[in-house]
Amino acid sequence: MTEHVKQFLALMKSRAYRDRRVDNVGYDVTELVNQTHCMLREATILEDTLTKETTNLPEGDIFGFNRTLIHLPYYTKENGKTACLLGQNVTPNYARVIGMGFDALLCEIDGYAEVCDDEEKRLFYEGMRRQVLATLRIADRYREAAEAEGNTRLAAALSRVPRLPAESFYEACVFFKFLIYTLRLARHGQMTLGRFDQYMYPYYERDLALGVSREELFETLELLFISLNLDADIYTGLQTGDNGQSMVLGGFDKNGKDQFNDLSRLCIDASLELTLIDPKINLRVSKKTPDWIYELGTKLTKQGLGFPQYCNDDVIVPYMISLGYDEEDACNYTVAACWEVISPNNGADVPNATTFSFPMAVHLALHSCLLSAKSFEELMAAVKEEIRKECERIRATVVHRPFPKASYLSLFVDGCLEKGRDCFCGGAKYHNLGSHGAGISTAADSLAAVKRMVFEEKRVSAEELLRALEANFEGYEALRGSLAACPKMGNNDDFVDTIAHELMTAFEDHLHGKPTLTDDGIWRAGTGSALEYIRTARKCPATPDGRYAYAPFACSFSPVIGARLNGPLSVLQSFTKHDLGRISNGGPLTMELHDTVFRNEEGEKKVAQLVKTFIHMGGHQLQLNAINRDRLLDAKAHPEEYPNLIVRVWGWSGYFSELDPVYQDHIISRTAYTV
Amino acid sequence: MQTGRIFSIEEFSTYDGPGIRMTVFLKGCPLRCSWCHNPEGQRGQIEIVRSPNDCLACGACLREGAKKTGAPCLVPESVAVCPRSLVRLCGEDVSVEQLVRIIEKNTAILNASGGGVTFSGGEPLLWADFLVDCFAALDGKTHRALQTCGYADADTFLRVLAHCDLVLFDLKQMDDEMHRRYTGVSNAPILENYRALAASDKPFLTRIPLIPTVNDTRENIEATARFMKECGADYVELLPYNTMAGGKYRMLGREYEPRFDGSILPDPHKEIWKNYGIEVTIL
Numbered sequence: 001m002t003e004h005v006k007q008f009l010a011l012m013k014s015r016a017y018r019d020r021r022v023d024n025v026g027y028d029v030t031e032l033v034n035q036t037h038c039m040l041r042e043a044t045i046l047e048d049t050l051t052k053e054t055t056n057l058p059e060g061d062i063f064g065f066n067r068t069l070i071h072l073p074y075y076t077k078e079n080g081k082t083a084c085l086l087g088q089n090v091t092p093n094y095a096r097v098i099g100m101g102f103d104a105l106l107c108e109i110d111g112y113a114e115v116c117d118d119e120e121k122r123l124f125y126e127g128m129r130r131q132v133l134a135t136l137r138i139a140d141r142y143r144e145a146a147e148a149e150g151n152t153r154l155a156a157a158l159s160r161v162p163r164l165p166a167e168s169f170y171e172a173c174v175f176f177k178f179l180i181y182t183l184r185l186a187r188h189g190q191m192t193l194g195r196f197d198q199y200m201y202p203y204y205e206r207d208l209a210l211g212v213s214r215e216e217l218f219e220t221l222e223l224l225f226i227s228l229n230l231d232a233d234i235y236t237g238l239q240t241g242d243n244g245q246s247m248v249l250g251g252f253d254k255n256g257k258d259q260f261n262d263l264s265r266l267c268i269d270a271s272l273e274l275t276l277i278d279p280k281i282n283l284r285v286s287k288k289t290p291d292w293i294y295e296l297g298t299k300l301t302k303q304g305l306g307f308p309q310y311c312n313d314d315v316i317v318p319y320m321i322s323l324g325y326d327e328e329d330a331c332n333y334t335v336a337a338c339w340e341v342i343s344p345n346n347g348a349d350v351p352n353a354t355t356f357s358f359p360m361a362v363h364l365a366l367h368s369c370l371l372s373a374k375s376f377e378e379l380m381a382a383v384k385e386e387i388r389k390e391c392e393r394i395r396a397t398v399v400h401r402p403f404p405k406a407s408y409l410s411l412f413v414d415g416c417l418e419k420g421r422d423c424f425c426g427g428a429k430y431h432n433l434g435s436h437g438a439g440i441s442t443a444a445d446s447l448a449a450v451k452r453m454v455f456e457e458k459r460v461s462a463e464e465l466l467r468a469l470e471a472n473f474e475g476y477e478a479l480r481g482s483l484a485a486c487p488k489m490g491n492n493d494d495f496v497d498t499i500a501h502e503l504m505t506a507f508e509d510h511l512h513g514k515p516t517l518t519d520d521g522i523w524r525a526g527t528g529s530a531l532e533y534i535r536t537a538r539k540c541p542a543t544p545d546g547r548y549a550y551a552p553f554a555c556s557f558s559p560v561i562g563a564r565l566n567g568p569l570s571v572l573q574s575f576t577k578h579d580l581g582r583i584s585n586g587g588p589l590t591m592e593l594h595d596t597v598f599r600n601e602e603g604e605k606k607v608a609q610l611v612k613t614f615i616h617m618g619g620h621q622l623q624l625n626a627i628n629r630d631r632l633l634d635a636k637a638h639p640e641e642y643p644n645l646i647v648r649v650w651g652w653s654g655y656f657s658e659l660d661p662v663y664q665d666h667i668i669s670r671t672a673y674t675v
Numbered sequence: 676m677q678t679g680r681i682f683s684i685e686e687f688s689t690y691d692g693p694g695i696r697m698t699v700f701l702k703g704c705p706l707r708c709s710w711c712h713n714p715e716g717q718r719g720q721i722e723i724v725r726s727p728n729d730c731l732a733c734g735a736c737l738r739e740g741a742k743k744t745g746a747p748c749l750v751p752e753s754v755a756v757c758p759r760s761l762v763r764l765c766g767e768d769v770s771v772e773q774l775v776r777i778i779e780k781n782t783a784i785l786n787a788s789g790g791g792v793t794f795s796g797g798e799p800l801l802w803a804d805f806l807v808d809c810f811a812a813l814d815g816k817t818h819r820a821l822q823t824c825g826y827a828d829a830d831t832f833l834r835v836l837a838h839c840d841l842v843l844f845d846l847k848q849m850d851d852e853m854h855r856r857y858t859g860v861s862n863a864p865i866l867e868n869y870r871a872l873a874a875s876d877k878p879f880l881t882r883i884p885l886i887p888t889v890n891d892t893r894e895n896i897e898a899t900a901r902f903m904k905e906c907g908a909d910y911v912e913l914l915p916y917n918t919m920a921g922g923k924y925r926m927l928g929r930e931y932e933p934r935f936d937g938s939i940l941p942d943p944h945k946e947i948w949k950n951y952g953i954e955v956t957i958l
Contacts, residue, residue: 473758477735481755492780546760562760567686569697569781593687600958603689609788610687610695616787 001273002215005222008060009274012226017058021068021234024052030075039123042086042404043130045073046186050134053185055145062154062220063174063227064142065181070234072187086404087424088190088244089336089351091344092183092412095199098175101164102132105411112417121420127406128417135182135408136163169203169217173224176200179412180228180245184235186408190244190337193279194344197249197264204263214262221263222270228278243278244337250293251284252313254331260293268296268308275303277646277655282335285615286313294608301607302598304626305646309339309588310611315620316341319584323513323522325430338530339556339621340586343430346414348423351434351524351585354394355532356511358443358503359540359553361386366450366469366544370462376447376455380499383447384506391510394435398518431521434585437507438529438536439553441489441560444500445545449486451499453544469542472549484546490559492570494577501578508582526585527557527620534662552666556587557621561669568593568610576617588621589614595626632656632668678768679805682715682797686781690914690958692820692841692880694790697781699774701805702766704798705826707859708847709934710886712920714927716797721766723749724926725757736762749928765927771808782817791818793843800827803835810838825865825872832868842872842879848890849898857889857934866902873906881908885915887939896944900951910954915941 001009011017029045036044049069056066074084097105106129113125143158145151157174166172183191207217228245235243249267250260271281283297297308313331320330320341329343336342340351361383369382403424410416416427424431453459460468460479468476487496504527511525529536533553542549545560554560559571568591575589597603607624614622625647635642639657647656647667656664680702688698703719704711711717715724725736735756740748753762769777778792785791792813799806800823810819821835822843836842846869847862848854854862872879881903885891890899903911921931948955 477756477758478752481757481760484760485755564760564763566684567697569686569695569784572784573780597687597689599690600956606687606689606695606788606790613695613784613787 001222002219004060005219005226008223008226011058011060012229012276017056017061017066017230020054020056021070022052022054024069024071027052027069027071027073028075029073033075037123039120039405040127040130042186042407043127043134045075046131046408047134049073049185050138053138055138055142057142057145057149057151057154058230060223061227061230062151062170062223063177064146064154064158065138065177066227067181067185067231067234069185072185084187085189086187086407087348087350087409088188089192089340089342090188090348090409090413090423091192091194091334091336091342092179092409093345093414094176094179094194094412096345096414097179097412098161098166098172098199101166102136102162103164106132108417112420116420118420124406124420124422125417128411131186131408131411135178138182139163139178166203167206169200169207169212170220172200172203173220177224177227181231183409183412184231188407188409189235190242191409192244192334192336192342192344193247194334195249195251195332196247196279197261197267198251198259201261201263214266218266218270221266222274225270225274225276225279229276232278242337245278245280246282246335246337247279248282248284248311248334249308250289251333252286252288252317252331254327256288258288260289265296268300271305271307272300272303275305275646277305280305281308282311282339283308284311284313284333285611287616289612289615291605291608291612294611295605297611298598298604298608301593301624302595302604302626304595306623306625309335309621309623310615311335311339311341311621312615312619314615315580315618316584319581319620322581323432323524329429335586338586339528339588339623340434340526341584346428347430347432348413348428349430349432349434349521349524351432351526352436352528352530353433354397355436355438355529355536356387356390356394356507356525357438357532357536357540358387358507359439359446359543359547360536361390361503362443362446362543363541366466370450370454370466373462376451379450379455380447380502383443383503387503387506388510391507391514394511395514395523396517426520431516432524433516433521434524434526435511436526436528436530436532436585436587437504437583438532438556439540440500440503440527441558441563442543442545442547442553443503444489444496445486445560445563446543446547447499447503448488448496449483449544449546452486452495453483465544469544472542473546480546483544484562486545488545488560488563488565490563490571490574491566492573497574497577500574504578504583512582524585525583526587527580527583528585528587529553529556534666555590555666558590561666569613572610572614572617572619576614576619580618580620584620586621588623589619590623590625592625592627595628598626629668632664636661636664636668676770676772677805677808678770679774679802679809680719680721680766680768681774682765682767684777688793691793691795691822692791692843693818694788695785696790696793696820697778697785698793698795698822699778699799701794701796701799701802703801704796704824705801705860706798706824708884709857709889710884710916710920710937712917712923713797714924714929714931715765719801721764722927723751723753724763724765725749725753725928726761727925730761731758733758771805771812774809775812778813779816785817789818791820791840793820793822794839795822798824798826800831800835803827803831806835807838810835814838825868826860827864827868829864829867829871833871836872836875836877840878842877843882844869844872844879845882845884846899846903847884849895849902853889853895857886869902870906873908879908880912881910882912882914885913885941885943886935887916887937887941888935891941891944893944893947896947900947900953903953904951909952910956911948912956912958913943914958915943 146155413423421427736753737747
């Protein structure tokens with residue numbers, strides 16, 4: 001770590017740069033919006049926001065573009081609802097615009113505007129033009145500030161970018177930071193960083209050829225990574241840290257060539273050295289991935305940041321192709337803020353449009369059919385019927401999102417300018433919707449317990465079981481204990497894994513690839529939960545696996561919390577038995593490994609082998625956490641002593657001390673069963 | 676068919692031999708090491724254990740005992756009534772066939788990483804007949820290791836030795852009196868078995884749990900290195916004492932009372948090993 005990096009890191013951690021922020025709480029633009037044509041609304045708001053922004057260029061910062069307005073603008077719609085954040089979970093085409101510059105982008109907009117004869121499209125182009133000009137003005141102000149403060153390096157870069165194409169790795173990084181900053185100010189939350197190692201590689205390679213040293217480029221990269229953390233606290237999603245700054249490294253092209261390059265390596269090295277929350281690293285791997293990449297990834301896991309998350313190209317690429325994505329786009333996939341797979345540059349999917357709750361389907365079927373069911377098969381049929389009904393309901397939902405008519409984001413999504421349409425309103429190539437499938441382990445375990453206790457061993461009657469569930473097991477403690485001792489998903493036990501397989505198959509049959517109601521898209525089924533493992537679970541009464549009413553499900557695609565597990569080998573086998581080829585919208589198997597496992601290099605190598613095993617067995621996504629329960633308990637009691645303790649929450653990592661207690665408790669309870 | 680009493684099977688043990696390993700822990704041990712971190716492996720009989728973590732102190736488990744015996748205590752029926760599933764039976768009798776079936780579910784993964792299965796404890800040699808049958812049944816299926824304290828009669832040791840692929844052998848203390856004081860038994864049979872192991876052509880690893888003030892003294896390290904050298908061994912793995920060792924005693928309703936100061940960092944004396952030409956790995 002160079003002196004420059006050390007100092008900038010210290011500045012970031014001191015938070016001193018935040019002094020220049022303005023607490024603009026109540027930034028209401030309703031009046032402005034009401035006076036503006038809906039096609040020009042976004043341009044008008046962005047112009048207003050950028051006028052209110054001031055420059056913030058702390059010492060040692062070679063990128064700038066740090067937000068000073070703490071709050072983003074909002075307005076009240078006619079229906080009385082408040083609108084703030086716009087469409088999210090998109091990976092913009094950074095490469096294209098960094099390679100062409102905003103001047104050329106303006107020419108392109110003007111070219112399309114000249115030949116268009118449609119009034120709405122003309123307004124679309126006018127809005128686009130005004131947004132480009134507004135962001136160029138803030139870039140100019142940053143150039144002036146850099147000159148005034150003697151920051152010659154940044155001033156020189158800003159005399160070219162973002163107007164002209166970047167010519168060096170550094171200029172490309174400045175352009176990149178400018179894009180992230182302006183996209184956030186344009187109220188696009190959770191814009192992901194995409195395949196940074198791929199689209200930045202040409203600049204990196206060119207610099208090397210021109211004699212710039214690898215060390216110098218590494219320093220630039222580290223400074224950029226630090227700079228991505230400066231505003232992370234105000235780039236919040238649902239919890240601090242849930243900000244979408246996910247980066248995808250590696251991956252295989254359509255000829256099966258590994259695209260993990262030297263820049264991918266540097267990104268991991270930077271993350272290892274800095275141990276910061278952003279960017280969150282995702283590693284694309286396949287059967288062809290060499291061991292050393294897994295070993296490098298394991299070193300990162302050991303840092304306790306909760307990443308990398310692994311994505312298996314062998315499963316995900318064919319999955320996307322089967323859903324109608326072009327092969328090239330499928331091979332180019334990235335992940336959204338957490339783990340939902342998306343097509344970068346040209347897609348505007350909403351992969352987390354809705355959540356399907358497996359345990360609710362079981363709950364409903366138990367109440368409609370358990371008393372009359374003559375066999376377990378009859379009960380299973382009722383569960384599948386509930387799954388079908390819920391999928392039908394999902395397919396009939398119109399996904400209401402605050403989709404703008406002409407958003408800044410559309411400048412960077414292929415096809416929008418040609419078509420004169422916003423990316424979320426027909427401009428993008430893909431408009432698919434995804435549904436999480438939450439609580440599969442709770443549902444499968446519940447049915448396994450009913451099968452064994454009610455139908456096979458007849459140790460409890462249907463009536464009594466329903467009474468026990470109704471009473472939330474109060475007065476039925478022994479019964480709950482017996483239910484908890486039934487086979488659990490995660491123990492490589494066909495008795496329950498077969499049930500899970502049937503449930504997932506039913507979910508896929510009724511959702512995978514089905515047309516959506518409002519868009520020209522299709523539905524994608526997944527194994528994720530996002531925050532729904534807590535939110536949806538709060539609506540779900542007690543379940544026959546022994547789970548109390550409203551207690552959380554497992555996070556994404558994982559064994560039930562509290563299930564007594566044989567260990568990681570059984571977990572991997574249980575969770576790869578079902579062919580994941582139709583249920584890969586996103587949602588990783590999550591496993592906690594005690595941090596002592598990583599004690600030395602030998603232990604690290606074995607963890608790497610474990611990850612490799614999962615990929616070779618056909619797992620789709622995996623996320624490992626290195627956890628020390630005592631440290632977490634202490635951190636909960638003394639948050640002031642652990643300001644930098646980072647943990648994985650669902651699809652993202654966050655500072656433990658800043659998490660809502662319910663999430664802290666969930667993470668602690670996960671560790672009680674560290675395998 | 677032989678049966679063995681198991682108190683745990685770990686599927687991903689990283690420090691019990693090469694590759695990814697499953698480790699089978701057999702119950703019962705002739706030693707009572709003051710630093711033992713697996714106290715549930717010491718007694719041969721099946722025990723009822725209760726994890727203190729997250730206990731609601733609802734008393735349901737003790738009431739089961741009261742119903743049965745008249746006094747609040749843990750009984751097998753307590754297992755089912757714990758609302759958090761914190762009470763369990765520690766120790767289960769399994770047949771060779773059952774155990775081999777469990778292991779075989781994982782052999783593909785174990786073998787892919789150059790790993791295998793390790794029998795540990797407690798002291799697995801207490802279950803010699805069972806071990807021999809298990810090893811024989813696993814012959815050609817996966818790599819088989821034995822982790823032992825070495826305390827057994829020579830015939831038993833050699834009989835089991837013949838059926839495994841690797842031995843992980845603990846050398847705890849060279850001074851017999853110190854050995855008796857901290858483990859409860861003499862080290863004479865241990866040293867005899869170690870000599871026999873070193874003289875055989877069986878691959879083995881020497882391991883020393885490094886306990887501050889007990890066996891990390893200059894004298895003991897010197898004596899151990901000399902002994903190993905005499906036997907022709909040139910590699911040792913040191914496992915420094917970990918303060919987490921006491922973690923499981925409360926689960927058994929026992930107090931952890933080590934007779935040494937666990938807060939001191941043990942000294943591996945790397946220079947002594949080097950003088951004897953013995954390569955050291957610290958785990």
